[in-house]
Amino acid sequence: MNNDVYSSKPWLKHYDKHVPPTLTYETKSFAEKFSEMVQKYPDKTALIYMGAHITFKQLDELSNRLANYLLGIGLKPDDVVGLHLPNIPAHYIGVVAVQKAGGVTTGLSPLLTPSEMEHQLNDSRTKVVITLDILFEKIAEVSNSTPFTHVVVTEIADFLPGVKRVLGKLLKKIPTAPVNPLKGKEVVRFMDAIKQSPPASVLVKRNWEDMIFMMYTGGTTGPAKGAILTQKSYMSxxxxxLTWLDLQPEDIALSAFPLFHIAGLALGGFTMTQGITQICVPNPRDAHFLINA
Known part of the structure; x- marks a missing residue:
């Protein structure tokens, strides 16, 4: 092997002009970096969701409330929260809240079969599941054979403007589904958990090497495996x-990649902690929505 080739670093000539040959890395956690964005851009829109605008300050308060709810039901550092949601505000709130509370999130794809769902919930030892009312039955189907103790249920209409929310339900433009009790589990509505919990700031101190996400592989070579992301690996x-793509706070991101997938979690989290406005795309197959977003 010719070491001279490597010492000359020929690949650097292919870097974009704005990309330096080396980077100096921060050691701020996800939650700390998000809080920094809240301080810098409190009134800036963080999320656009079907006409509704949620500012960074509002996202901060909502995630504080959910974090306080999670701590109130006994969430401990490294406990896992499963996010079984499309790209709607509750998913982003959940990601931030779990980080503030010192927990770990795992993305639960709505496309998982019952056996796949059961495997992931057991393998990750998920304690809390946040799901959608129209997906609730998928969780109920495996509730007797999985370890979670609490289910938080949101709706598509949550966080929509009042008129759109009411008319959408009346005209049956917004899908809904019944949510029934589960034996041995506590089931609560997302908005109730938010409203009943205080907005006091939450930041459970975590180490740079601590796990923050457990994202599962596609299972092409056997049962899906949980890939561990630490504060260090994710934030680095x-x-x-952000450096390579030259993404700046004034940019706007169309968030079509699902957050329950590693690509969506990466880009969604990276931009959220950069002060970038995101347009939530609940259904990336809806071409009309994408064109008009």
Whole structure:
């Protein structure tokens, strides 16, 4: 092997002009970086959801409330919260809240079969599941054979403007589904958990090497495996991607990649901690929505 080739670093000539040959990495956690964005851009829109605008300050308060709810039901550092949601505000709130509370999130795809769902919930030892009312039955189907103790249920209409929310339900433009009790589990509505919990700031101190996400592989070579992302690996990759793509706070991101997938979690989290406005795309197959977003 010719070491001279590597010492000359020929790949650097292919870097974009704005990309430096090396980077200096911060050691701020996801939650700390998000809080920094709240301080810088409190009134800036963080999320656009079917006409509704949620500012960074509002996202901060909502995630504080959910974090306080999670701590109130006994969530401990490294406990896992499963997010079984499309790209709607509750998913983003959930990601931030779990980080503030010192927990770990795992993305639960709505496309998982019952056996796949059962495997992931057991393998990750998920304690809390946040799901959608129209997906609730998928969780109920495996509730007797999985370890979670609490289910938080949101709706598509949550966080929509009042008129759109009411008319959407009356005209049956917004899908809904019944949510029934589960034996041995506590089931609560997302908005109730938010309203009943205080907005006091939450930031459970975590180490740079601590796990923050457990994202599962596609299972092409056997049962899906949980890939561990630490504060260090995730936030370092964030710095690399934001630098390479030259993403700035004034940019707007169309968030069509599902957050329950590693690509969506990466880009959604990277931009959220950069002060970038995101347009939530609940259904990326809806071409009309994408064109008009």
């Amino acid at each position: 990759n964030r710095h690399q991607v």
